[in-house]
Amino acid sequence: MKILFFTLLFLLNNSYGQAEVPAPVNPHNYDKKDYCSSCHIAAEIPKLNHDVITTCVKCHPSSISNHPVSRHPISVNASYKVNIPEWMPLSKEGKLVCYTCHDYHNRSGLKRMLRVDYEILCTSCHAIK
Numbered sequence: 001m002k003i004l005f006f007t008l009l010f011l012l013n014n015s016y017g018q019a020e021v022p023a024p025v026n027p028h029n030y031d032k033k034d035y036c037s038s039c040h041i042a043a044e045i046p047k048l049n050h051d052v053i054t055t056c057v058k059c060h061p062s063s064i065s066n067h068p069v070s071r072h073p074i075s076v077n078a079s080y081k082v083n084i085p086e087w088m089p090l091s092k093e094g095k096l097v098c099y100t101c102h103d104y105h106n107r108s109g110l111k112r113m114l115r116v117d118y119e120i121l122c123t124s125c126h127a128i129k
Contacts, residue, residue: 026106027059028104028105028106028113029105029106030106030107037049039055039104052091052097052098052099053074053075053097053098056098056104069122072096074096074097074098075096076095077093077095077096078090078094078095078096078125082125082126083125083127084096084100084124084125085124085125087115088100088101088115088125101115101121102114102115103115
C-alpha cells in the first residue's frame with residue numbers, strides 16, 4: 001500500500017504525464033499572420049468577418065457592459081460637443097467604434113491597446129474648458 005501511495009505521489013508531483021499548456025495566442029499581433037482570420041475574411045483582408053463591434057465582442061463579450069467607460073456611447077455619431085482628432089478613426093459611417101480609442105493591432109504597445117496614453121485619451125476629444 002505504501003508503494004502505491006508513493007508512486008501516486010511521485011506521479012502527481014512529477015511533470016511526467018502532464019500535458020503541456022500552450023502559451024496564449026494574441027490574435028491582435030500584427031506580426032503573427034496565422035490569426036488574421038480571427039477577425040478578417042482570409043481571402044479579402046482587410047475586410048472583417050462582421051461589423052466592427054461584433055468582431056470585437058466576439059472575443060471580448062464583457063467589454064461593452066463592463067468597460068471602464070461603460071457609459072461612453074458606441075456605434076453613434078460623435079456629438080457636436082466633442083472634437084475628435086483625425087488620428088482617432090471613426091467607422092466608415094462616421095460612428096464611434098472600438099478602434100476609435102483602441103489600436104486593434106496594438107502597434108502603440110500601450111496598456112489595454114489604447115491609441116494614446118490613458119491620461120490624454122479622454123481629453124483628446126473632451127477638451128477641458
